[in-house]
Each structure stands twice: as C-alpha cells, then as structure tokens.
Amino acid sequence: MKKALTIAGSDSSGGAGIQADLKAFAANGVFGMSVITAVTAQNTQGVFAVQDIDPAVIAKQIEAVFEDIAVDAVKIGMVSQIETIETIAAGLKKYQARNVVVDPVMVSKSGYHLLNPAAESKLTALLLPLATVVTPNIPEAEVITGMKITSLKDMEEAAKMIHRFGPQNVLLKGGHRADDATDILFDGNTFRYFSSPRIATANTHGTGCTLSAAIAANLARGYAVYDAVALAKEYITTAIAHALAIGKGVGPTHHFYDLYKKAGVFIDE
Numbered sequence: 139m140k141k142a143l144t145i146a147g148s149d150s151s152g153g154a155g156i157q158a159d160l161k162a163f164a165a166n167g168v169f170g171m172s173v174i175t176a177v178t179a180q181n182t183q184g185v186f187a188v189q190d191i192d193p194a195v196i197a198k199q200i201e202a203v204f205e206d207i208a209v210d211a212v213k214i215g216m217v218s219q220i221e222t223i224e225t226i227a228a229g230l231k232k233y234q235a236r237n238v239v240v241d242p243v244m245v246s247k248s249g250y251h252l253l254n255p256a257a258e259s260k261l262t263a264l265l266l267p268l269a270t271v272v273t274p275n276i277p278e279a280e281v282i283t284g285m286k287i288t289s290l291k292d293m294e295e296a297a298k299m300i301h302r303f304g305p306q307n308v309l310l311k312g313g314h315r316a317d318d319a320t321d322i323l324f325d326g327n328t329f330r331y332f333s334s335p336r337i338a339t340a341n342t343h344g345t346g347c348t349l350s351a352a353i354a355a356n357l358a359r360g361y362a363v364y365d366a367v368a369l370a371k372e373y374i375t376t377a378i379a380h381a382l383a384i385g386k387g388v389g390p391t392h393h394f395y396d397l398y399k400k401a402g403v404f405i406d407e
C-alpha cells in the first residue's frame with residue numbers, strides 16, 4: 139500500500155487539518171501518517187486557541203516517520219511560524235521528499251490567522267520551491283503575489299507569478315469566486331481548467347485541506363499531476379455535494395463517499 143504523510147495542524151472538530159487529511163488519505167486508498175505542527179481548539183464556528191508544537195518535536199516527528207517508512211507523498215498544511223517552516227523545509231530536503239503538495243494555509247474561513255503574517259514570505263521562499271503542486275485559494279494567492287484577483291484572467295496571471303517562486307505546478311483554486319468552482323493548474327507552460335458547478339451549501343469547512351490531501355494521495359498512488367488533480371477535484375466536489383450539517387456553523391465535507399457508495403449504504407445526514 140502507498141503511504142502519504144500530512145504535516146499540518148490538528149482541528150478538534152475533525153473537519154479540516156490533520157483530521158481531514160487522514161480521512162481523505164483513507165478514502166483515496168493510501169495509508170496515512172501525520173506530523174502535527176499545531177493543535178487548534180476549533181469547531182464549525184471558529185478557532186478559539188492555538189498551541190504551536192515545539193520545532194524540535196516537529197523535527198523528531200519528521201525523523202521518526204522518514205527514518206522508518208518510505209513516504210510516497212507529503213501534504214503540508216498549517217505551518218504557523220517561521221521556525222516551523224524552517225524545520226519542515228530542512229526535513230523535506232534531508233529526506234529528499236517527493237510528491238510534495240503545499241497548501242499555503244493562511245487564514246481560516248472563520249477569519250483566524252493560522253499562519254503568523256510575519257511568516258508569509260518565509261513560506262513562499264522555503265516551501266514553494268519544494269512543491270510538486272502548490273494549492274493557494276484566491277486570498278492566499280493575493281498575499282503571495284500582491285495582486286487583486288477577481289477574474290479567471292487574473293487567476294492565470296497570479297498562477298504565472300506564483301510559479302516563479304519555484305513550485306513545479308500551481309493549482310489556483312476558485313472556491314472563493316461567485317461563479318462556477320473553477321481551479322486553474324499551471325505547469326509553467328500550459329493552463330488546464332478543472333471546473334464544477336458551484337454547489338449551494340453552507341458546509342465547506344475543510345475543502346482546501348481535503349483537496350490537497352486527495353491530490354497527495356493520488357500522487358502517492360503513481361498518478362501524474364494532471365490526473366491526480368482531476369481525481370481530487372472529483373473527490374472534493376462529491377464531498378462538498380454531500381457535506382454534513384454538523385455543528386452550529388460551517389459543517390465539514392463528507393469523506394468515504396466511495397466506500398459508502400460501494401457498500402450501498404450512502405447516507406447524507
């Protein structure tokens with residue numbers, strides 16, 4: 139079985155972060171492992187506290203996994219602080235990690251800064267060059283590029299600018315626009331579009347985490363980047379279409395769709 143590692147924060151409500159990643163790994167057919175960068179007290183209504191993990195403990199988690207197990211892909215999510223980013227970059231280089239998907243998580247949908255703004259340029263400088271795919275949403279792409287993004291043309295321009303920071307591929311996600319949910323993949327030469335109709339739901343907690351983890355899982359399984367993204371887009375669209383109205387706020391996406399479907403016991407509630 140292929141093995142994927144998530145390096146990310148814990149979401150106590152299970153909708154985003156490490157928890158979403160491990161669910162997406164399992165549903166996409168890979169064995170999931172985790173390096174926890176921060177613990178958040180979070181639910182569908184907001185983020186209430188964050189405890190960053192000591193960089194020495196992050197380094198030890200990375201070492202413990204890579205020294206023992208062959209890692210087929212890595213997904214990086216919440217990275218909090220400059221020291222966290224430096225530690226992760228050093229670990230990925232030391233172990234020559236491959237199939238690295240960087241989700242440059244900055245601000246939660248509820249408005250909490252999961253990345254210290256002082257660390258934004260460090261993330262861009264140290265993690266983007268190591269990425270097979272980087273998956274910014276529109277607000278993150280605006281921070282990375284400094285440009286305002288409203289149209290698909292703007293997204294293409296921003297994807298080009300982000301590509302110059304060194305990732306092999308940029309997947310600029312269109313979830314924050316009002317139109318169809320159109321994501322743009324740029325490999326330095328060609329733009330490819332992944333589009334789905336916008337699903338009318340309030341429950342989109344963890345969409346970015348789920349998408350990037352599903353891409354990593356599919357890269358681990360040996361799919362080329364385009365196919366890994368196409369499969370992950372199909373997965374996230376289904377997971378949003380069947381999102382769960384759990385909690386009093388923004389509910390989470392629904393994983394394990396394929397398993398439920400195969401078993402004939404798919405339940406929407």
Ligand SMILES: Nc1ncnc2c1ncn2[C@@H]1O[C@H](COP(=O)(O)OP(=O)(O)O)[C@@H](O)[C@H]1O
Nearest residue numbers: 275311312313314319320335336337345346349
């Ligand atoms: N309402 C929606 N209907 C369909 N797809 C969506 C919707 N909202 C987001 N998506 C898709 O979910 C994925 C995550 O996108 P986005 O919400 O932009 O990321 P993030 O969670 O990082 O803010 C993208 O593939 C995007 O197109």
Ligand SMILES: Cc1ncc(COP(=O)(O)OP(=O)(O)O)c(N)n1
Nearest residue numbers: 147154155246247343344345346347
């Ligand atoms: C611990 C943790 N990591 C990442 C996020 C951001 O999740 P994302 O899928 O980008 O979107 P929201 O969950 O913020 O809707 C998070 N919230 N927590």
